[in-house]
Amino acid sequence: MTDPLFSGPIWLVGCGNMAGAMLEGWLDAGLDPARVTVIRPSGKPAPGGVRVRADYPEDEVPALVLLGMKPYQIDEVAPALAPLLGAETLLVSILAGVELASHRARFPAPRTIVRAMPNTPVRLRKGVVNLFAEHRDTRVERLMGALGRAEWLEEERLFQLAGVLTGAGPAFLFRFIDALAEAGREAGLEAEQALRLARLMVEGAGALAAASDAPPAELARRVASPGGTTQAGLDVLDQADGMAALLRRTVAASLRRSDEMAAEARARPS
Missing domain, CATH: 1.10.3730.10 (ProC C-terminal domain-like)
Structure with missing residues (x-):
């Protein structure tokens, strides 16, 4: 994690219990907090002194966006966020139960969208993060591997099942x-x-x-x-x-x- 996997800014859209646990794990693994922005309306401070904003930065295109809000909030977030993402933006979602096609319908620009299902032990870098995408991205595997074990699933249905086993487990x-x-x-x-x-x-x-x-x-x-x-x-x-x-x-x-x-x-x- 000391070598940046992504050349641009990293946005966390929402930072509740799970996304916050992931952020703490990444910071412990050496992620530079200056590269991260947490976007959440409450303005509540984030771990490690990471920058927090109630709105999206207007002067940057993110290299990585992690969707970490509640699944039902996707339609509240998408109208403002989708136009800010470029083709090179890697979109990673930890929204339980929201399929890849549903993400693609709301965020058409990014070439790569990855579903990830972590569990709370990622805070201690002893978690399991299940991954599913149309095309695997080794950067995501390395990023999630810093939190414990990253495991790719071949089918979205199996991803859903693995998410229950390890995410809810x-x-x-x-x-x-x-x-x-x-x-x-x-x-x-x-x-x-x-x-x-x-x-x-x-x-x-x-x-x-x-x-x-x-x-x-x-x-x-x-x-x-x-x-x-x-x-x-x-x-x-x-x-x-x-x-x-x-x-x-x-x-x-x-x-x-x-x-x-x-x-x-x-x-x-x-």
């Missing part, structure tokens, strides 16, 4: 941590201690799973002794209506909502 995991800590509290642990232990357990177990060549099922088997305490708990999770079934329903619900958002974006006037 941290929220599902955080719910698991809370639920485990609450179970410990109800069993007798002090609440703060139960939460601390649950967090530390997930941190260590996640690192072990990431570093091991063994599949997670095998790692679980190694923890559980036949007839032991771990196996007794796994027997509950492995019931027909247990964790696997719950997560199938969870992913399916998120994917349905992604499809609904895509349909809403297609239906809106561009």
